Amino acid sequence: KLRHHSITTVTLLPDIISTVEFNHTGELLATGDKGGRVVIFQREQESKNQIHRRGEYNVYSTFQSHEPEFDYLKSLEIEEKINKIRWLPQQNAAYFLLSTNDKTVKLWKVSERDKRPEGYNLKDEEGRLRDPATITTLRVPVLRPMDLMVEATPRRVFANAHTYHINSISVNSDYETYMSADDLRINLWNFEITNQSFNIVDIKPANMEELTEVITAAEFHPHHCNTFVYSSSKGTIRLCDMRASALCDRHTKFFEEPEDPSNRSFFSEIISSISDVKFSHSGRYIMTRDYLTVKVWDLNMENRPIETYQVHDYLRSKLCSLYENDCIFDKFECVWNGSDSVIMTGSYNNFFRMFDRNTKRDVTLEASRENSKPRAILKPRKVCVGGKRRKDEISVDSLDFSKKILHTAWHPSENIIAVAATNNLYIFQDKVN
Amino acid sequence: MSAEVPEAASAEEQKSEHNLLFWFIEVIYLKLFQEMEDKVTSPEKAEEAKLKARYPHLGQKPGGSDFLRKRLQKGQKYFDSGDYNMAKAKMKNKQLPAAAPDKTEVTGDHIPTPQDLPQRKPSLVTSKLAG
Numbered sequence: 001k002l003r004h005h006s007i008t009t010v011t012l013l014p015d016i017i018s019t020v021e022f023n024h025t026g027e028l029l030a031t032g033d034k035g036g037r038v039v040i041f042q043r044e045q046e047s048k049n050q051i052h053r054r055g056e057y058n059v060y061s062t063f064q065s066h067e068p069e070f071d072y073l074k075s076l077e078i079e080e081k082i083n084k085i086r087w088l089p090q091q092n093a094a095y096f097l098l099s100t101n102d103k104t105v106k107l108w109k110v111s112e113r114d115k116r117p118e119g120y121n122l123k124d125e126e127g128r129l130r131d132p133a134t135i136t137t138l139r140v141p142v143l144r145p146m147d148l149m150v151e152a153t154p155r156r157v158f159a160n161a162h163t164y165h166i167n168s169i170s171v172n173s174d175y176e177t178y179m180s181a182d183d184l185r186i187n188l189w190n191f192e193i194t195n196q197s198f199n200i201v202d203i204k205p206a207n208m209e210e211l212t213e214v215i216t217a218a219e220f221h222p223h224h225c226n227t228f229v230y231s232s233s234k235g236t237i238r239l240c241d242m243r244a245s246a247l248c249d250r251h252t253k254f255f256e257e258p259e260d261p262s263n264r265s266f267f268s269e270i271i272s273s274i275s276d277v278k279f280s281h282s283g284r285y286i287m288t289r290d291y292l293t294v295k296v297w298d299l300n301m302e303n304r305p306i307e308t309y310q311v312h313d314y315l316r317s318k319l320c321s322l323y324e325n326d327c328i329f330d331k332f333e334c335v336w337n338g339s340d341s342v343i344m345t346g347s348y349n350n351f352f353r354m355f356d357r358n359t360k361r362d363v364t365l366e367a368s369r370e371n372s373k374p375r376a377i378l379k380p381r382k383v384c385v386g387g388k389r390r391k392d393e394i395s396v397d398s399l400d401f402s403k404k405i406l407h408t409a410w411h412p413s414e415n416i417i418a419v420a421a422t423n424n425l426y427i428f429q430d431k432v433n
Numbered sequence: 434m435s436a437e438v439p440e441a442a443s444a445e446e447q448k449s450e451h452n453l454l455f456w457f458i459e460v461i462y463l464k465l466f467q468e469m470e471d472k473v474t475s476p477e478k479a480e481e482a483k484l485k486a487r488y489p490h491l492g493q494k495p496g497g498s499d500f501l502r503k504r505l506q507k508g509q510k511y512f513d514s515g516d517y518n519m520a521k522a523k524m525k526n527k528q529l530p531a532a533a534p535d536k537t538e539v540t541g542d543h544i545p546t547p548q549d550l551p552q553r554k555p556s557l558v559t560s561k562l563a564g
Contacts, residue, residue, distance in 0.1 A: 157504040163467055165507060167504075183501075183504065183505055184505075208502075211501050211502070211505075212501070213501070213537065214501055214504065214505070233500075233501065244513075263477070264476045265475070265478050265480070266481045266491070267477055267480065267481060267483060267487070268477070270500070283495060284437040316476045316477055316480070317476035317479070318480070318485045319476075319477060319481075319484075320480040320481075320483040323484060329500075
């Protein structure tokens, strides 16, 4: 008989979480926060003795990735907030990740140390130098086991390449290069070289008065190392092929959904701005998130998306106040599950939404401590749009717009999701056994 | 007007009065229905009207570039005491215009005053929970 239950863990982090990312095996989960810190969680190994604790995520390493800086030349404060973290695939015992703030990308190495050398000749056990005159014999230092220590060291710093604010980084499938994208430019880096990067996209107009759109997100194709996409504030996506030319200002494909001109309003362009773009694991589709919807596009069809999902259409009648409180500019992310059959994105009131692409069913769930008992199955939530409100529904006017879920992540192969709700990291695991 | 007691309307007069009344009611219903339909077919347009009512000057410059410029200029601008003192010294020679109330960019040509500049965000304070 199959038992179906879920595990929920909530971790209170010291600052507002600004990015969440599983590594390629799902063993590690990294979070970046507004204070420039990175906290990495590791999944507990299976153990015969602790079956019920199998698979929980515990803190593995914490380090300060970025510090606040000040650009004196431009009188600009550079926030230490981590905008994105991307893992490199594991190639040896150490783990590598890229973390970026608005201006600087850093490559971090996270490694374990469980042995320590003992028996130095020139130093005593506390590390103090010994008087050479007292040394009469030589010995060979030996490695002795010690308590596991996890160290994070910065291996590369990729700085001074972006005039505008970095919104995306993406590791190429060749594992040798990666790209960083800001509002107007995209640069290509080699992991080994920090003092040079190639500019591959530049949409800065000669006259800034003519500026009409900015780059909002960019990502490499998961398998084809020559292909990448970038999205814009006007709701369009461009696919570029680096084999075509060194500067990819001319796109290879241009994805845009035609707009009904009679529906156009002051808000149309703002809510069409794409806040996130993600390739499916298969590489066949891309998913985009704009303010009210999630769209799935087939790379072979540029003139419209193949699927559109309404995240919170009831907000359409609240756009005026959402513009006044700046919420209309919130940048929500979106993620695929491992098999590309379910997509997930966040909303307000600590709600997040999942859409099953095959069954066309969707569900709204809530990340809140009150509703998350460790073993309970999450209860679906419902927003009531008008008329009579049922007992456990919540009305649009009662939604808390300060509780927004912008960042979520899905384990690469299992039904484990990480949801960032301000300072709280929720990890939901679905278990059937 | 005559002070006569009005006679009871004839049957025909009554009928036409009723028709008029019905017509009025129909027109009112139609108008209400139209308004409802407008709201239903385009809640976005209704929201736009609300916004325009509150901020009549919005949208006169192209909306896109305003947002974009604000986005690109993210980051604080600090008060430059050098600029301030130089401009004050220049003031002795000629009258310089004070900053327009809605001017967001502070350059070296006019006297920047502390009131012109955007609010500086509070100093970075590490959280007590930081490890």
